[in-house]
Amino acid sequence: MKQLRLLIVDDERHFADALAERLELRGFKAQTAYDAAQALEALGSAEFDLVLLDLRLPDRPGTDVLREMPGLGAEARVVVLTGHGSDADYKECMGLGAKDFLHKPIAIRELSEILLRVHKEES
Amino acid sequence: MNRLTALLVQAVRPRFLNPPDMAYRGVRDYRRVWFLSIAGLAAVSLIPLLILTLTDYQLTRKALQLENTLRLVRIASNTRRTVTHFLEERISALHFVLEEETYDRLRSPGHLEAVLKNLKVGFGGVVDLGLINADGVQAAYAGPFELIGKNYVGQPWLQEVRAKGAYVSDMFLGFRGAPHIVAAVASDAAKGRGYFLRSTLDMERLINLLSILDLGASGDAFLINRQGVLQTPSKFFGKVLDNSTLKVPPYSEHTQSAVVEDPERGPILVGYAYIKDSPFILMVTRQQAETMRAWMDIRLDLIWFLVASITVLLFAIYAISTYMGNSLYEADVKQATAMSHMESTNRLASLGRLSAGVAHEINNPLAVINEKAGLIKDLLELDPKYNADERLIGHLDSVLDSVDRCGRITKQMLGFAREGSVEIQPFSLDKVVRDVLSFFEKEAVYRSIDVNVAVAPSLPDIRSDRGKLMQVLLNIVGNAFQAMRNGDSLNVTAEPHGEDRVKIRIQDTGAGISKENMKQIFEPFFTTKSGKGGSGLGLSITYGLVRKLQGAIDVQSEEGAGAAFTIDLPLTIREVRNDESAAG
Numbered sequence: 001m002k003q004l005r006l007l008i009v010d011d012e013r014h015f016a017d018a019l020a021e022r023l024e025l026r027g028f029k030a031q032t033a034y035d036a037a038q039a040l041e042a043l044g045s046a047e048f049d050l051v052l053l054d055l056r057l058p059d060r061p062g063t064d065v066l067r068e069m070p071g072l073g074a075e076a077r078v079v080v081l082t083g084h085g086s087d088a089d090y091k092e093c094m095g096l097g098a099k100d101f102l103h104k105p106i107a108i109r110e111l112s113e114i115l116l117r118v119h120k121e122e123s
Numbered sequence: 124m125n126r127l128t129a130l131l132v133q134a135v136r137p138r139f140l141n142p143p144d145m146a147y148r149g150v151r152d153y154r155r156v157w158f159l160s161i162a163g164l165a166a167v168s169l170i171p172l173l174i175l176t177l178t179d180y181q182l183t184r185k186a187l188q189l190e191n192t193l194r195l196v197r198i199a200s201n202t203r204r205t206v207t208h209f210l211e212e213r214i215s216a217l218h219f220v221l222e223e224e225t226y227d228r229l230r231s232p233g234h235l236e237a238v239l240k241n242l243k244v245g246f247g248g249v250v251d252l253g254l255i256n257a258d259g260v261q262a263a264y265a266g267p268f269e270l271i272g273k274n275y276v277g278q279p280w281l282q283e284v285r286a287k288g289a290y291v292s293d294m295f296l297g298f299r300g301a302p303h304i305v306a307a308v309a310s311d312a313a314k315g316r317g318y319f320l321r322s323t324l325d326m327e328r329l330i331n332l333l334s335i336l337d338l339g340a341s342g343d344a345f346l347i348n349r350q351g352v353l354q355t356p357s358k359f360f361g362k363v364l365d366n367s368t369l370k371v372p373p374y375s376e377h378t379q380s381a382v383v384e385d386p387e388r389g390p391i392l393v394g395y396a397y398i399k400d401s402p403f404i405l406m407v408t409r410q411q412a413e414t415m416r417a418w419m420d421i422r423l424d425l426i427w428f429l430v431a432s433i434t435v436l437l438f439a440i441y442a443i444s445t446y447m448g449n450s451l452y453e454a455d456v457k458q459a460t461a462m463s464h465m466e467s468t469n470r471l472a473s474l475g476r477l478s479a480g481v482a483h484e485i486n487n488p489l490a491v492i493n494e495k496a497g498l499i500k501d502l503l504e505l506d507p508k509y510n511a512d513e514r515l516i517g518h519l520d521s522v523l524d525s526v527d528r529c530g531r532i533t534k535q536m537l538g539f540a541r542e543g544s545v546e547i548q549p550f551s552l553d554k555v556v557r558d559v560l561s562f563f564e565k566e567a568v569y570r571s572i573d574v575n576v577a578v579a580p581s582l583p584d585i586r587s588d589r590g591k592l593m594q595v596l597l598n599i600v601g602n603a604f605q606a607m608r609n610g611d612s613l614n615v616t617a618e619p620h621g622e623d624r625v626k627i628r629i630q631d632t633g634a635g636i637s638k639e640n641m642k643q644i645f646e647p648f649f650t651t652k653s654g655k656g657g658s659g660l661g662l663s664i665t666y667g668l669v670r671k672l673q674g675a676i677d678v679q680s681e682e683g684a685g686a687a688f689t690i691d692l693p694l695t696i697r698e699v700r701n702d703e704s705a706a707g
Contacts, residue, residue, distance in 0.1 A: 012487055018494035025501050083486025085537075104490035105530045107523075108497050
């Protein structure tokens with residue numbers, strides 16, 4: 001099976017790094033970005049299948065990343081993973097094309113299943 | 124009739140005096156306000172009434188007294204004219220005889236008898252007639268006595284008649300014990316030597332005149348002389364020729380009145396007049412008590428009027444003051460209830476925001492713990508160089524379980540109820556209620572709990588968030604099932620309320636909620652099921668969800684008598700652009 005390329009966008013380095021390592025152990029190819037700028041840069045320079053996006057980033061809101069992705073030609077599917085989500089955030093993100101909206105903390109098994117499902121959905 | 128009385132009593136009962144234990148006691152001293160209102164209103168209405176009545180009382184009494192006095196004086200005045208006329212008439216008759224006749228003719232035998240006969244026919248009451256010569260000796264006489272030759276020299280009446288030309292004597296009981304007076308006139312000195320005509324007059328007619336005066340039962344009219352000796356009979360003040368018990372009034376030319384205190388008969392109103400050219404004083408009396416009898420009637424009327432007015436006024440004042448007091452009290456209670464309701468709503472809202480804030484802040488570190496512990500476990504399990512250690516993995520599993528539990532709590536705290544769609548959609552409330560109750564069907568049968576649903580058929584489909592409403596109903600019904608004992612019953616009703624709202628009522632006959640718990644029931648982490656797996660978030664979340672559905676939730680309960688939750692929702696939820704209530 002082809003390795004899925006995943007970008008984890010989260011300003012909490014400990015979280016992002018540990019999650020990246022755990023998903024690597026589960027067969028993903030994970031890369032991390034700690035703010036919106038890094039994320040957009042990574043999305044512009046490489047291709048990803050999936051993005052795990054936090055909404056609270058130090059420089060700009062995560063929704064900005066969602067908004068600008070089409071302009072970069074990035075086709076990765078986005079799953080929001082946040083500790084601060086509200087109904088309004090949910091509506092906004094889904095409106096901007098996010099495929100799912102998850103809450104921290106989440107069990108690794110559940111997360112990886114969702115990621116795989118989201119990837120499979122259309123392809 | 125009984126209902127009317129009860130209604131009246133209810134209307135005038137000061138409810139603020141003894142508010143029930145549960146009720147709000149108010150911020151004012153209602154008793155004081157009430158008393159002040161009654162006292163103030165009573166003062167401003169009763170004092171003028173009393174002054175007016177008292178003034179009227181005095182004025183009426185004075186007017187009546189004056190009227191009585193004037194009436195008596197009028198009677199006395201008229202009677203005085205009668206008496207004066209009576210005496211003057213007879214004196215004039217004697218004068219006429221002296222003018223008409225000469226001394227010698229009067230002396231001639233039989234002539235005086237003829238004159239006496241004429242006088243008796245003309246005036247009546249003339250007993251005898253005597254001619255006294257200038258020396259004071261009886262020269263001729265006609266009448267029943269033997270008086271010829273009697274010498275009157277030195278007697279006071281002779282001197283007086285000589286000096287004044289006429290004389291009237293005091294009364295005496297003469298012929299047959301009847302009252303008589305003696306009248307004498309002197310001849311004109313120009314006609315020769317002065318001689319006199321003397322006559323005894325019967326006073327019966329005068330006494331009759333006095334006795335027929337209409338003076339009422341206590342009235343009396345009589346003559347006294349200037350020494351106070353009764354000249355005619357009196358009903359109350361003594362017999363003829365006795366001293367009158369009334370004092371001789373001071374001399375006055377005109378008719379006068381006076382009030383005299385009588386030791387036996389109380390105050391006596393006296394009208395009196397000195398009769399000119401006689402020793403007589405006319406006395407007309409009435410007992411004042413009797414003259415004021417009309418006044419007694421008026422006074423009784425006045426007192427009745429006063430008592431009735433005061434009673435009506437006091438009742439009205441009491442009723443008005445009580446009504447005002449009750450209104451004030453009820454307004455205060457209403458305000459306080461509204462305030463306390465608002466306070467609790469605000470408190471719950473800020474508690475909701477606080478717990479959501481806490482949940483948000485905890486989620487990130489919780490996620491770090493989750494990933495770090497998860498990574499360690501992954502490495503232990505998956506990387507052969509760490510050589511899976513069952514004990515370590517067990518510890519890590521309990522860390523991960525705890526994180527999971529915390530995560531579930533924070534999710535609840537955030538009030539997330541995103542089962543399926545959050546889209547607002549039209550749906551049948553009846554169906555939602557029955558769907559929710561179907562989850563409890565088996566338990567209800569097993570515990571023989573009687574479940575009744577009554578959704579008003581007139582209720583249209585509502586537009587709201589079906590998932591959130593389901594969670595609300597699941598929570599409340601779930602709580603009800605926990606509170607109910609076997610054999611209890613649960614009633615769920617829904618009916619339209621106002622124009623565009625619906626009221627859902629979930630009532631159980633379970634254990635109920637204590638007074639203290641009622642205050643905290645919607646607060647997060649408040650639970651009575653501690654140690655039995657309750658997080659204390661259920662009703663807090665329910666509260667938050669109902670608020671999100673733009674509704675209100677309320678609870679009524681009495682410990683041991685079940686509880687009733689009422690949810691008031693709009694039939695159509697308003698679209699809210701920025702979801703401010705999300706945190707609440």
